[in-house]
Amino acid sequence: MRVLALIPARGGSKGFPGKNLALMAGRPLLDWTIQAALACPAVSRTVLSTDDAAIAEAGRLAGAETPFLRPAALAEDATPALPVIVHAIETLAAEGDVFDAVAYLQPTSPLRAAADIARAIALMTQTGADTIVSVVPVPHPFSPTSLMQETSDGRLEFCAPPEARRFRRQDKERLFARNGPAILLSRTATLMGGELYGPHIRALPMHAFRSIDIDTAEDLMLAEAVFPLAAATLAGERA
Numbered sequence: 284m285r286v287l288a289l290i291p292a293r294g295g296s297k298g299f300p301g302k303n304l305a306l307m308a309g310r311p312l313l314d315w316t317i318q319a320a321l322a323c324p325a326v327s328r329t330v331l332s333t334d335d336a337a338i339a340e341a342g343r344l345a346g347a348e349t350p351f352l353r354p355a356a357l358a359e360d361a362t363p364a365l366p367v368i369v370h371a372i373e374t375l376a377a378e379g380d381v382f383d384a385v386a387y388l389q390p391t392s393p394l395r396a397a398a399d400i401a402r403a404i405a406l407m408t409q410t411g412a413d414t415i416v417s418v419v420p421v422p423h424p425f426s427p428t429s430l431m432q433e434t435s436d437g438r439l440e441f442c443a444p445p446e447a448r449r450f451r452r453q454d455k456e457r458l459f460a461r462n463g464p465a466i467l468l469s470r471t472a473t474l475m476g477g478e479l480y481g482p483h484i485r486a487l488p489m490h491a492f493r494s495i496d497i498d499t500a501e502d503l504m505l506a507e508a509v510f511p512l513a514a515a516t517l518a519g520e521r522a
Contacts, residue, residue, distance in 0.1 A: 284383045420459060421459060
């Protein structure tokens, strides 16, 4: 199976200006995702999709390919992921390069490892899934079966009706939340059919330390602090 690792990194972040080139552990944030993709033997090609010349140059220095600059119309604040992915698929296909699946790897998840990407690709191959998405378990206190909401007059009410409420951990369903997602792997046929997620979706659980999603400078500080622990969790999974 030919897999394209596509790394989206536009230049116009307003919440955290310069985010993709901000330093984490002495290297640009972007580098960590590029290195993870390059280190995964199951990835056929690692391509950076950006509208920004400085980010493109940084990506090339880190080892990613930059065969195109993304059009400005696909680099706005509200631009969703799907058209960015389709643009890359179509541009590379026009050059004669076709892929069975695309691993969409956001650089804001720098602690995701090459082994995580490899597990996602292996899971797709083994199960025949249309989509693999990386997730973290939802802590049981955050289950919708026990959540409460505040009313306009300041009272608390349960979100779930009485018959659906569960308070003991053992009685609650196992739930997952997307961790960014750090990895979104979908078949090309699904993506070109206009969907990010196909009907057959499988979860790729990841440790919370490797799931940090960076939106703010504080998130970046947290990722730097957790960095050595993230590597240790990977070693523990291999043991």
